[in-house]
Each structure stands twice: as structure tokens, then as C-alpha cells.
Amino acid sequence: MSITSTRLTECGVPPFVPDTPAARADLAAQYTTVSRLDQGIGLVLEELREAGYENDTLIIYSSDNGIPFPNGRTNLYHSGTAEPMLVSSPERRERWGESSQAFVSLLDITPTILDWFSVPYPLYRLPGSPAAVLLTGRSLLPALEAEPTDWFTVFSSQSLHEVTMYYPTRSVLQGAYHLLHNLHYRMPFPIDQDLYVSPTFQDLLNRTRSREPTHWFKSLEQYYYRERWELYDTRSDPLEVRNLASDASYSAVLEELQQRLKKWQWETGDPWVCGPDYVLEAKLTPQCRPLYNSL
Numbered sequence: 001m002s003i004t005s006t007r008l009t010e011c012g013v014p015p016f017v018p019d020t021p022a023a024r025a026d027l028a029a030q031y032t033t034v035s036r037l038d039q040g041i042g043l044v045l046e047e048l049r050e051a052g053y054e055n056d057t058l059i060i061y062s063s064d065n066g067i068p069f070p071n072g073r074t075n076l077y078h079s080g081t082a083e084p085m086l087v088s089s090p091e092r093r094e095r096w097g098e099s100s101q102a103f104v105s106l107l108d109i110t111p112t113i114l115d116w117f118s119v120p121y122p123l124y125r126l127p128g129s130p131a132a133v134l135l136t137g138r139s140l141l142p143a144l145e146a147e148p149t150d151w152f153t154v155f156s157s158q159s160l161h162e163v164t165m166y167y168p169t170r171s172v173l174q175g176a177y178h179l180l181h182n183l184h185y186r187m188p189f190p191i192d193q194d195l196y197v198s199p200t201f202q203d204l205l206n207r208t209r210s211r212e213p214t215h216w217f218k219s220l221e222q223y224y225y226r227e228r229w230e231l232y233d234t235r236s237d238p239l240e241v242r243n244l245a246s247d248a249s250y251s252a253v254l255e256e257l258q259q260r261l262k263k264w265q266w267e268t269g270d271p272w273v274c275g276p277d278y279v280l281e282a283k284l285t286p287q288c289r290p291l292y293n294s295l
Helices: 021-051 106-116 199-209 220-224 248-267
Strands: 059-062 085-088 153-160 166-174 177-182 229-233 278-280 288-290
Touching (some): 021 199
Antiparallel strands (some): 059 085, 278 288
């Protein structure tokens, strides 16, 4: 199955993707890939049924990142972290076919599987670390019985996609507010190699170079160069284009989310917890030591 050229103009273009013929062709290929994947999943489920494991198998389906387009994969914007998350348990059929508005992430997969097998998380420490390793996710099994009422916070982290595109970013999404911390904000955002050669990005480059309309919601310069802190109200700004971090009326929100993000970084042993203006020295007190680098 493939999307024919007559249907190319009918492809829905996400608002964060340039609405150009090149991008539409890329999206058509993406939809064809998704269709083939759906067929493959159907074959796996059929094998489960034929083998007699349909009623004792927990099924989890997700992805490793967002869509591979500009502003998508390798970004911690919603367009880069939006992934499928389908969970089906034969023991919890109350919500089969329903969707949930709860905030979840890939960190929840391990707790979910441990919960399914009734296996407690083991207490262990990494070599040289006095603190026990924490399991920061949560089991998704309760959400299969009833809609959670307090799952409205989720964290995300990105350091590099390829060794040549290093750009550490941390973020927290709490309710409608999304905070991103770009640690290397003074350098241009790097482009991974397979995105660079894509028709969509090549078209974006050519249009920018020739000063033609890009039909994109931001410029390449805005995409490359970002503020250290980015704060968005996703209710009124779902595309995340109006940075509220310097808006005094959101200072309380900014401070709360910064503290929440920092706490999560300490809990997860993030080596970038002190960056970019401090360096982490675990054997000293305090552990964050100033670099006096004017950041």
C-alpha cells in the first residue's frame, strides 16, 4: 500500500512542518511507512492469537522519538516528543478502545513491566555512587482501569542524536506550561545527517538561501539560535513560538518549573545538573562549582 500522487495534495501537513510539495512528498512516504508498520503489528498480534497467548500477554507499543522533520525528532518541543503509547492488558479490559489524557513517557515502560510481573524494583547502586538508583517512572497499569487525575507532569532529556550534533536540553511539562533548558544555547542547534539530506530540509535550505517563502512557522535562524530558557503556555500557544521566560508576569511559573526540573536532574544523577555556568564536582561541597564564564 502506498499513497499515490493523486492523494499527495490530500496529505495532512502538521502545523510545524513546511507546507510545500517537498514536505508533502516526505509525509506521503512517512504515512506509507506507518501503514506498513500497522500491517506488521497486525501480523504479530495474529501470531499471538494462533500461539494461544492472546489472553496472557501485555502489549506495549511506542516509538523512540517524534516525527523526523524540522522541529520534530531531536527537539524537546511537543512536536519532537509526541510519540504513540498504546498499552493493552487482557486482565484490564475496562478501558479497551479508550484514550487517556494522562502525561506519560518511555520512563514508564520499565515500572509497567515490573508491575505486570509483580516484581519489585531491586535496590542497587552504580559503582562509586552512594545513592541508590531510583525508578522515576510509574506503572501505566492503573490507567487501564480508570483515568488518572494527577498525571500532569512529565520530564524529557536530550543530549545528542549523533556524536556531531551535541546539544544538551532538559525539559519539564507541567499541565499547560512547558519549560526547556538549552544548556548550549550560544551555539547553533545542530542538524542530524539523515534529516539534512531529506527533501523537506533541503527544500527549506534552498528556499532560505534564495529568499523565497519557506511556508514554515519559523525561520531557520530562529530554529538554529535559541534562548537558554524557553517557557510556553501550550493552551494558547500549541506551536510553542511565544517564549514567556522573560515575561515578568510568568516569573512564578518559571521559578517553580526551574526548581522542579533541577530536583529531577539531581534525583536522576544528571551530569548536566550544574551546567552551563557551573560544573559538577561530586566530591566537593557544594557540588556545583562556578566557572565564571559569564553565562
